[in-house]
Amino acid sequence: MTDLATLRTAWLDRVADAADPAALEEVRLAALGKKGEVALMMRELGRMTPEERQTRGAELNRLKDEIDAALRARRLALEDAALDARLKGEWLDVTLPARPRPRGTIHPVSQVTEEVTAIFADMGFSVAEGPQVESDWFNFDALNIPPEHPARQEHDTFFMARAEGDDRPPHVLRTHTSPVQIRAMQELGAPLRVICPGRVYRMDMDQTHTPMFHQVEGLAIGRDISMANLKWTLEEFCRAFFEVEEVELRFRASHFPFTEPSAEVDIRCDWSGGQLKIGVGESWLEILGSGMVHPKVLEAGGVDPSQWQGFAFGMGIDRIAMLKYGIPDLRAFFESDLRWLRHYGFAAGDVPSIEGGLSR
Template sequence: MSEIDALKLQLESLQSEALAAFSAADSLNDLQALRVSYLGKKGALTEVLKGVGKLPPEDRPVIGKFVNQTKQALAAALDATEAELAVKAKSARIESEKVDVSLPGRSGPKGALHPVQQGLDELTAIFVQMGFDVAEGPEIEDEFHNFDALNIPPEHPARAMHDTFFIKDMRNADGTEPMLLRTHTSPVQIRAMKRFLAEGGEPPLAVVAPGRVYRCDYDVTHSPMFHQVEVFKVDHDVSLSHLKGVLQYFLSAYFEKDVAIRLRPHYFPFTEPSAEVDIGCVFCAGKGCRICKGSGWIEVLGSGMIHPNVLKSVGIDAGEFSGFAFGLGVERMVMLKQGIPDLRLFFENDVRFLSRMGVAK
């Protein structure tokens, strides 16, 4: 075989090998590498061209023509394959970026009312249903509304029991009294009665006053900030049996079952007589358990007949009118209803606790 024929054969097999490699390429990067390995400066075709130099001068144009044809064929095949691959890559990208506009959107997590707020709403709603009006008062109070008007004069030992936060350098409008964070919602009783009378009202007056209160105290059952609901009614001939009837209805409604209640004589400065109210233990149905400490009863709130001095302090004739009042701790009520062991859970804002307790609104 002449050298020229050998070179022709070499070119033919190079071309068919290259075309096969091009059509097997499945990315533009692979194809670019093939372009370099066949047509580049150090590529296979350049290697063949080196052989041309050894041919006699008259044969060189003949084989030169073959080399050019091969080069053009390879270049054309590369361009065609490149165009195909570019189209494929584009449609793959379109496929991967396709958006189904008919899919429903992803919604964020739903918020919920805090368990204490739920408790406040639930407790207040029961009294509203019974015809009580809702009243609110300021959280920063003067001594008159927080203590004096509630029959807790200065030097009264109950003041010490209230662990009061006084506000430094803050006095009431006429400068006679220090201001404090209210220790209970009972001052709303005074404010609501005064407002009612100032507007020319005549008893009956029935009010529920939910709100935030403060005491300097912190442990598993006490927090420096907590919530109370104050309930009172003033009318002609309001008696202890009215109080007991309202308590029985309210506690059964709140715990969603017929709960037994008992009134234990107690002392509060603002009521006379006064009673602590127990319910039959909602955990053991009165049989005795750890939560009721084996007694079958759980203390839930303090109550009594409004002390005549309290009525007098707002200008209600205690001879003509009487009233009952009671106040309860919202956190305690929610803990009893939901079986929550530690009051601090309400204020630590652990989302696991809050979302388990939460009712989405």
């Protein structure tokens, strides 16, 4: 009968000498496989007496368990050694700079919208929003725009189609953000201070006009609000937005259906050297329209004009972005040219401060 102690020593030595996983697998099959030495010895138990089978079977099971444990330990040791060799061979200097990755930029319209919002928020204005597809009443009637006004003609406004037999006035793509002012008055009442930024649509296309553009309008309602408050608000905004110490505004009498009196606002500037400078020079540049809110507009918003009055103003976000950042053509804003976006776009760290301008 085979000496199990000698057999144990021989197999444990062969396991320890296995130099790689393939050699270790050969040892396993030779010892514990179906035709392995230990398996063949287990088959001999059937020819033994019950007493011999009980003693010999226990010894063979212990031998099998010891060899199996040695195989597992050796397999882990070989795997650890292989991993250690791989780590040494694939050594990487983690202090090296990472590969450059392309980064997107913030569009000038988004950047300027955030700047405008931050400046007016510092003056107590909240942001109001409304739908881009508006009813005829909100876009025109509530704003005291008469039926014969050019803005209500198809050559100026995008009208939505109505089903055949539907005689209601068609909805429109809003031509300004003024309908948001009506909705804000109806919802919040007076007193009120809001700005209304957003997309607007008009049938126009050239170097300084596009069919879709961005506008921000402001509305302030109180019991004693006057044109003087309007003038101060616009001066403070221009000073903060254009980042200059002093600005000079010129109010020219004009006409808008929704304000009375109405005024176009020009800002003093200088174009010498082909560069725009705000607050100095002998030239004037129109930047926005404004005025005192018409009583009929207050009534449409549910505000009593005998108790309340207010001012309103509106300007193109795209246009003031062009002025501040020297962008020559409005159409480029919407062409998705990556070269243009990389040149005029802003990094994520260019956060507008409440004084206007950028903090990095």
